[in-house]
Amino acid sequence: MNRFEIIIFLFFSFACGIGLYTFYYAKGASYLTNDPQACANCHIMEDHYSAWLKSSHRNVATCNDCHAPHDIIGKYFTKALNGFNHSLAFTTGRFSEPISITKRNHEITEASCRYCHANITNMIDHNPSADQLSCVRCHANIGHAH
Numbered sequence: 001m002n003r004f005e006i007i008i009f010l011f012f013s014f015a016c017g018i019g020l021y022t023f024y025y026a027k028g029a030s031y032l033t034n035d036p037q038a039c040a041n042c043h044i045m046e047d048h049y050s051a052w053l054k055s056s057h058r059n060v061a062t063c064n065d066c067h068a069p070h071d072i073i074g075k076y077f078t079k080a081l082n083g084f085n086h087s088l089a090f091t092t093g094r095f096s097e098p099i100s101i102t103k104r105n106h107e108i109t110e111a112s113c114r115y116c117h118a119n120i121t122n123m124i125d126h127n128p129s130a131d132q133l134s135c136v137r138c139h140a141n142i143g144h145a146h
Helices: 003-025 028-032 036-041 043-053 063-067 072-092 103-116 118-125
Strands: none
Touching (some): 028 036, 028 072, 036 043, 036 063, 063 072, 063 103, 072 103, 103 118
């Protein structure tokens, strides 16, 4: 190995070590599960988790049921994207309190409402006099209070 290859090897080894340590320290494996307590790993989510524990959805839906697509690729892509964005925001201190949902995640949540409650939403959506209604606009506090 020449000097340049050694430097590259050391750089990538260091980066992998930092990445693995960060994954361990941040309880990264917990985010691969459906356990709602994983969402409360971050202190900013503790109020949402506590509110979910008192909600009507506690016995029928986890965080992933409402905040991740229902297909495996979409689910883990969304979890990875959100994880990266959350890590970046919290590391740089560029996040608002209270936190607010992004447009993309709002659309995912809306689709999840419609997925689980299709028998109701199909009847509403097929009414020609009704525009596309937003479930989360009127029912924002169902999963957890804001």
